[in-house]
Amino acid sequence: MCAASHPNMTRKHAALFSLAALSLCTIASAQSIQGFTPASSTREAQVETKFKSIPTPDEELRQHRIFTAEPHVAGSKRNNELADYIAAEWRKQGLEDVIIRRYDVYGTNPKSASLEMIAPTHYQAALREAPLDADPDSKNPAISGAWLGMSISGEVTAPVVYAHSGNPEDYDLLRKNGISVKGKIVLVRYSNPYSYRGFKALTAQREGAAAILIYSDPAEDGYKKGKVYPDGPWGPEYKIQRGAITYDFIVPGDPQTPGWASVPGAKRIPIEQAASAPKIMALPLSWHDAKPLLENMDGPPAPESWQGGLPIRYHLGRERVKVHLKIEMENGTQPYYVVEGRVRGADLPDEWIVLGNHRDAWVFGGVDPSSGTATMMELTRALGQLTKEGMRPRRTIIVCSWDGEEIGLTGSTEWGEQFADELRAKAVAYINVDEATSGPNFHGQAVASLAPMLIETTRTLQDPSGKSLYTAWKAAAAREKEEGKQSGQMNDSGVSDGTLADTRIGSGSDHTVFLNFVGMPVIGLQFDGDYGVYHSGYDDFYWMNHFGDPGYRYHTLMSQLWGVTALRLANADLLPFDFASYASNIRQFVDELAKNKSVILSGVAGSRSEAAAESKDLASSLDLTGVEKAINAFEAAGQHLNESLAGKLASGQLDPKLATSLNRGMMQVERNWLNPDGIPGRPWFKHILYGARFTYAHLELPGLTEAVEAQDWPTAKQQAEILQRALERNTKLVNELNAAATQP
Ligand SMILES: [Zn+2]
Numbered sequence: 001m002c003a004a005s006h007p008n009m010t011r012k013h014a015a016l017f018s019l020a021a022l023s024l025c026t027i028a029s030a031q032s033i034q035g036f037t038p039a040s041s042t043r044e045a046q047v048e049t050k051f052k053s054i055p056t057p058d059e060e061l062r063q064h065r066i067f068t069a070e071p072h073v074a075g076s077k078r079n080n081e082l083a084d085y086i087a088a089e090w091r092k093q094g095l096e097d098v099i100i101r102r103y104d105v106y107g108t109n110p111k112s113a114s115l116e117m118i119a120p121t122h123y124q125a126a127l128r129e130a131p132l133d134a135d136p137d138s139k140n141p142a143i144s145g146a147w148l149g150m151s152i153s154g155e156v157t158a159p160v161v162y163a164h165s166g167n168p169e170d171y172d173l174l175r176k177n178g179i180s181v182k183g184k185i186v187l188v189r190y191s192n193p194y195s196y197r198g199f200k201a202l203t204a205q206r207e208g209a210a211a212i213l214i215y216s217d218p219a220e221d222g223y224k225k226g227k228v229y230p231d232g233p234w235g236p237e238y239k240i241q242r243g244a245i246t247y248d249f250i251v252p253g254d255p256q257t258p259g260w261a262s263v264p265g266a267k268r269i270p271i272e273q274a275a276s277a278p279k280i281m282a283l284p285l286s287w288h289d290a291k292p293l294l295e296n297m298d299g300p301p302a303p304e305s306w307q308g309g310l311p312i313r314y315h316l317g318r319e320r321v322k323v324h325l326k327i328e329m330e331n332g333t334q335p336y337y338v339v340e341g342r343v344r345g346a347d348l349p350d351e352w353i354v355l356g357n358h359r360d361a362w363v364f365g366g367v368d369p370s371s372g373t374a375t376m377m378e379l380t381r382a383l384g385q386l387t388k389e390g391m392r393p394r395r396t397i398i399v400c401s402w403d404g405e406e407i408g409l410t411g412s413t414e415w416g417e418q419f420a421d422e423l424r425a426k427a428v429a430y431i432n433v434d435e436a437t438s439g440p441n442f443h444g445q446a447v448a449s450l451a452p453m454l455i456e457t458t459r460t461l462q463d464p465s466g467k468s469l470y471t472a473w474k475a476a477a478a479r480e481k482e483e484g485k486q487s488g489q490m491n492d493s494g495v496s497d498g499t500l501a502d503t504r505i506g507s508g509s510d511h512t513v514f515l516n517f518v519g520m521p522v523i524g525l526q527f528d529g530d531y532g533v534y535h536s537g538y539d540d541f542y543w544m545n546h547f548g549d550p551g552y553r554y555h556t557l558m559s560q561l562w563g564v565t566a567l568r569l570a571n572a573d574l575l576p577f578d579f580a581s582y583a584s585n586i587r588q589f590v591d592e593l594a595k596n597k598s599v600i601l602s603g604v605a606g607s608r609s610e611a612a613a614e615s616k617d618l619a620s621s622l623d624l625t626g627v628e629k630a631i632n633a634f635e636a637a638g639q640h641l642n643e644s645l646a647g648k649l650a651s652g653q654l655d656p657k658l659a660t661s662l663n664r665g666m667m668q669v670e671r672n673w674l675n676p677d678g679i680p681g682r683p684w685f686k687h688i689l690y691g692a693r694f695t696y697a698h699l700e701l702p703g704l705t706e707a708v709e710a711q712d713w714p715t716a717k718q719q720a721e722i723l724q725r726a727l728e729r730n731t732k733l734v735n736e737l738n739a740a741a742t743q744p
Contacts (some may be wrong), residue, residue, distance in 0.1 A: 034456050047386065051386055055559035060374050063374040067082065074336060074360035074406060075404070083337040084100070090399075093385075094385070094387055095380055098340070103254070103403075108330075114324075127146040128143075137542060146285065149244030154281045160184065165191065185212070187317075201245035204280055216285075230538075233530040240537070252513065253513070258276070259417065299320075301316075340401075341400075352423070354423075360411075368539060375562060382559065416513030424671055427514075429520060431565060436526065436555060437555060443526045449578055449670070450521050450576070452581055453576035455501060462557075474495055474500060477500055506692040519673060521670045575667070579641060581638070621713065622713055623720075631727060662741060668733060674688070675726075680719070688719075
């Protein structure tokens with residue numbers, strides 16, 4: 001047993017220290033793995049050693065080539081053939097119950113698009129990516145032109161206005177300059193700061209724009225960053241970032257079945273009524289196509305912060321630049337296919353670890369997602385081999401190849417909605433890998449209860465640099481922090497185990513349904529690096545072999561890491577959840593919210609109106625002390641449980657019946673963070689700790705935070721009560737588990 005306590009420490013420090021102490025325990029007795037008895041730790045170490053020896057760089061490359069050989073967007077013939085390929089491979093590898101599930105969803109396909117500047121001069125946009133001699137795949141005639149998923153069809157001739165990043169404050173600035181975008185076409189750039197293109201589209205739609213053009217400025221991912229493809233990893237002149245503009249931050253999945261699965265025959269709402277279906281024309285541009293528009297614009301010069309990387313002076317634009325835009329889409333119901341396979345658990349077949357990666361790509365998907373798909377195929381090969389050699393996991397591991405992630409997280413959402421009840425009863429956790437690697441920097445994401453086990457797992461893997469993955473991760477996190485500091489985004493230094501894993505989980509990939517709708521703990525794994533060809537035709541096999549992961553060593557490491565993490569969850573005697581870690585994370589969220597609230601209030605105090613005074617009165621009635629007390633109680637309960645379970649495990653004496661009831665109880669904790677009504681205005685998003693902003697950015701305590709930011713104090717009060725009740729529910733549960741664990 002290895003419990004940490006020190007009378008002079010504050011609670012916060014104690015929580016951090018207990019994490020560190022846990023890690024020290026691991027070092028002290030090399031055989032002891034969190035959640036395992038000494039005997040089963042030894043067995044687990046053997047299983048993991050065997051597992052890690054199976055994936056090879058050659059096989060990773062071979063699989064990667066198969067998936068990147070042709071474009072395979074959702075709904076395409078090629079993508080459906082790849083579903084059949086995966087199913088056949090999995091059967092050969094020894095996976096069980098392999099099945100392809102069909103969902104009939106609202107899909108999106110481009111038919112044609114044209115953009116022509118008709119004043120002050122004539123320019124016909126290329127809307128295509130230039131083939132490159134170095135990269136044979138770039139000459140594939142099946143590469144699509146410029147398109148954005150879920151754009152509507154239409155034709156318009158109108159002036160173009162530059163609206164910077166296309167966020168609401170950008171339109172405020174235009175208004176201040178007397179520029180309205182009503183009926184006009186807005187030209188916006190992808191980043192600065194980054195926001196999801198769907199939010200840019202919704203904002204333009206709300207502003208009454210006739211269409212939106214979104215281009216890649218060289219300042220963000222092009223020559224201002226470094227050498228461009230094929231000489232470097234950054235985006236070249238003709239690079240087009242495709243993508244969907246679905247409003248899946250309101251509700252993801254098939255827009256016509258919000259909250260239920262699109263199984264054949266399911267009820268469908270009319271598309272006009274679908275909250276997540278855009279009602280605006282949208283097209284992406286390379287900087288090559290955006291430059292003629294930008295350099296011909298009139299109106300006031302754009303502010304310094306709006307200037308981009310092109311060697312021109314950016315203007316806001318009034319009437320001078322006129323374009324004719326025509327987009328023809330084929331949006332309608334089409335089948336998407338999710339491939340599902342499993343390795344049935346030897347002891348506990350009704351406890352599930354779910355793994356997933358999406359298969360659909362905008363073009364070849366070199367990084368996104370085929371690097372992930374290749375690592376999944378090597379992971380399943382290794383799992384199959386372990387099973388054949390008699391090392392079947394104790395719990396069931398389910399692996400899924402999702403479809404239509406790029407369109408609206410569609411396949412995973414429909415699957416999660418279809419099996420929500422069963423998942424709530426059986427699922428331990430979901431582990432997502434989307435882009436496995438675009439470089440060497442590890443980024444690990446986990447709900448805070450699983451952060452310590454993820455960190456422990458990385459200690460047992462070797463990074464290609466020769467260090468442990470844990471050491472490499474810390475170094476990458478420190479570098480990132482240093483860069484953040486330089487750009488003024490962060491100010492504290494040092495990376496401890498307590499802050500190593502990213503516990504702020506937004507949306508933007510297939511974990512969303514599992515965390516926010518089903519209430520499952522999630523983990524997300526990724527290696528990243530300099531990557532300027534995202535969602536373009538250049539994100540392909542050649543790019544990966546020259547820049548992303550030459551030698552496929554990070555692919556191999558990802559298969560190992562993903563598999564070992566899954567095996568630890570699948571084989572643990574007691575599930576390695578750390579609720580004290582969860583509590584200290586929630587405390588951080590609440591502290592930040594309280595700070596945010598006082599910032600908002602100081603603004604209100606400054607405005608001195610009667611309404612402001614009233615708002616301040618109401619705000620003072622939002623008292624968070626009840627929530628804070630509930631967090632302290634939850635943390636104490638979590639610490640007691642950590643100690644009791646560590647003691648039980650160390651003793652090696654664990655009654656299987658008791659273990660099952662403890663594990664079942666621990667699985668319930670994440671479910672208890674769900675509010676069945678969802679967060680205000682977005683009933684599909686049910687998790688009260690994690691959510692996403694409309695930009696996809698992470699949003700902690702979503703219901704409460706949004707209410708505070710809107711200064712809607714009655715709702716804030718109600719959301720705080722919901723949070724407090726959930727904390728109390730989980731404290732009670734964890735205390736009960738602790739009582740059961742400590743009974744003689
Ligand atoms: Zn992806």
